[in-house]
Amino acid sequence: MAAKIILLNGVGSAGKSSIAKALQEMTAEPYLHVEMDAFLGMLPEALQENMPGFAYKTSWEDGKPSVTIEAGAVGRRAMQGMRHAIAAMARQGNNLVVDDVMLDGGMAQYLELLSDFAVFSVGVLAPLDVLEAREGARADRLPGLARWQFERVHKGVVYDLEVDTSALSPLECAERIQAKFHL
Numbered sequence: 349m350a351a352k353i354i355l356l357n358g359v360g361s362a363g364k365s366s367i368a369k370a371l372q373e374m375t376a377e378p379y380l381h382v383e384m385d386a387f388l389g390m391l392p393e394a395l396q397e398n399m400p401g402f403a404y405k406t407s408w409e410d411g412k413p414s415v416t417i418e419a420g421a422v423g424r425r426a427m428q429g430m431r432h433a434i435a436a437m438a439r440q441g442n443n444l445v446v447d448d449v450m451l452d453g454g455m456a457q458y459l460e461l462l463s464d465f466a467v468f469s470v471g472v473l474a475p476l477d478v479l480e481a482r483e484g485a486r487a488d489r490l491p492g493l494a495r496w497q498f499e500r501v502h503k504g505v506v507y508d509l510e511v512d513t514s515a516l517s518p519l520e521c522a523e524r525i526q527a528k529f530h531l
Contacts, residue, residue: 351438351465354379354445354525355458357505358472359497360489361482363513363521364447367472370522371445375531380437384448387430395422406492412480413492417451427454435461449497455505468529471507472521474514 354371356364368381388396395401400420406413419427431454434446448454459467474482479494509528511521525531 351441352377352379352443352529352531353434353438353462353465353467354529354531355450355455355467355469356445356447356472357450357455357469357501357507358513359474359479359494359501360449361479361486361494362472362474363518364472366518367470367511367513367521367525368445368447370518371525371531374522374526375443377443377531379443379445379531382430382434382437382444382446384427384430387426387433391422391426395420401426404490406490409495412495414495415490415492416496417493428457431457431461434458438462438465449501450505451497451500468509468525469505469507470525471502471505471510473502473510473512478514 356367358364365383372379372381391401397404399418400422402420402423403418405416405418407416408414434444437444446458450458455469476495476498479498483489483494484491509525511524513521516524
């Protein structure tokens, strides 16, 4: 039986990891949780905020920070490698729930690489003010990432399902995903 892959796409702090963990507890078959943050964490510390890894530049919009992310050659290879690793895991028969912030055609790359599998795309949404509040409450986030990602992450992407984490708990989002895709 071919692997099933759930692609959770949303701005950082939207609730993707919490939804993935809830899904793992309720699906009939086991699903591995693949987090973009785990792949970013593989980079040497010196490249976490420097080229050729990733560079972050803060500007201001409406009196609030907006952090632009620029990927260098090593950063781009790491993200491309992540997508290929996910395809390799699926080829081994692993069901996956992927938690990613897809920019610059990331969803199209996934859909191409995963064309042999059952892929379910889920947009994980919340209003910007909610995302910024969550981001501010987390020590592992740069203030302004949500603002910059907000208009970019979902641009041009058509999802099989969208969930709003400002209106639904992670468990309720997971229940909707499970019901929609018969997991």
